[in-house]
Amino acid sequence: MDENKRPENMARITTREQAEAFIAEQIEALRKQVGSRKVLLALSGGVDSSVVAALLIRAIGQQLVCVHVNHGLMRKGESEQVVAVFRDQLKANLIYIDATDRFLDKLAGVSDPEAKRKVIGGEFIRVFEEEARKLKDIDFLAQGTIYPDIIESDKGVKAHHNVGGLPDDLHFELVEPVKLLFKDEVRVVGAALGLPASMVNRQPFPGPGLGVRCTGAITRDRLAALREADAILREEFDRAGLAGKVWQYFTVVPDYRSTGVRGGGRVFDWPVIIRAVNTVDAMSATVPELDWALLKKITQRILDEVPGVCRVLYDLSPKGPATIEWE
């Protein structure tokens, strides 16, 4: 039997009871696999790695070592939430690394989208590797692989291993407790594990984080503007009851300026672009018809609260020919 093949008779996990049964089963399997040895996990704060962390904390407690690398491209409050939930509430063995300066220094002046992704991905592996080498007696590497990742890898579309670029001498046995689950099942399991709704229902977020939404060469001031604008957008969508109704929504701050007026003087500032999309399969996407009152409220808050911004735009483009992200 192929252990990477979801059994045809496996029921879709939709209820709390099914989730509890899955959790109990996995706890037993994890204890059997790991014994008294140690497991390392790169905890990004995304749904998948968070659920794997919570499962492992239940199964093996302090034998799990979580490493959270803050690459400086997280959304507002995300790294803080990882610490609050895993270190403070779940008492996890969590190593928090603020690598903001390291990433942003490496990214300075890099404007090509592919080059940016390579810098971020490569640096992530180096930071994680350095931490892994400091730790003793780690035999396992836990990963938040889910079933769509396996299906896509089989198709050769893309390699989905979160930290798949580690050097050969760092040889770990893999622990992938949710690898046969679909995303919606992972969320049900996460809720049953007691993770906060804001973490369990988190929107898809690209690995390079805000890095691909601070388009062109990233600067600290523009990244700060992006983070604030994005937080305002998420807060107002939440208040309007759109969280979970609109599939994905975020802001983009391009490396481009236009004229404005403030305090009687001329300014030359950035625009903030609001991107919101609905999709069934992420292959195509449509743009929701938002309430004008909401759009105007978000616009005014961004213009009032975010330094360096003089315009707000709504991206009307379906996918295709546009992509969901801007780079």
Next chain:
Amino acid sequence: MDENKRPENMARITTREQAEAFIAEQIEALRKQVGSRKVLLALSGGVDSSVVAALLIRAIGQQLVCVHVNHGLMRKGESEQVVAVFRDQLKANLIYIDATDRFLDKLAGVSDPEAKRKVIGGEFIRVFEEEARKLKDIDFLAQGTIYPDIIESDKGVKAHHNVGGLPDDLHFELVEPVKLLFKDEVRVVGAALGLPASMVNRQPFPGPGLGVRCTGAITRDRLAALREADAILREEFDRAGLAGKVWQYFTVVPDYRSTGVRGGGRVFDWPVIIRAVNTVDAMSATVPELDWALLKKITQRILDEVPGVCRVLYDLSPKGPATIEWE
């Protein structure tokens, strides 16, 4: 009496009868001022210079020489309309100069907004001056000065003479038949003179034309995309009955690209920005809440019909802190 001061008892021209009376009065005054001599006019296609041209054609016929300089930054069909209306219909003495290459060559690589404006304004004067020197026995220069221009000049805000940079040896006496009129009165007079509604009700259009809406360094391909997108926007606003209801609407194509997908492949194309504003005094402006069906139709047409474009955005920004134009 100050001839640049509107008499306090002068009634606002709002009716056809008032317009006819004004026209008759001006025809007499113009014939008296000009006699059998010749008048030169830079005919941009804007409301003011078009109304002055039509007035002068009525008054002095072939003694008026109109020069239309197409700087390559006109909207789609505008120069063609100038020729159709003034040469073909009104039988004006019209010199049409296609200076597209001359302007675009000078503008190549010029990205600073102020530098662009200077190139366009300076080149316009040089082209016009060259034509003026070829003509013999011209004593007068007609200009579409209107009353707000005079008020603003008095305040020292800006010099509004259309071709105010001509060299001293080209000394003309000025002919300014609508200098005491407000814009709405000029439109009423234009309609009474038989000018087409699309010309008389033309939206305000900056002197540098599409040049300030093809932001950054102008290229021919991006300028072509801008012109097509702008024509689609105007056509759909007209069809939706918004012409005359929304104060100003146009498109901007910035010198910036984002990713898209076409025919299974990756593209890196421009966004088209839809800018629409309502204003009472142009000092502040609000953004109209357009029908989503209209926005989506315009978006789809632009994405389908305009090469090099993969996104369409709606500018939600009020003035201030945004300006109406992008540079």
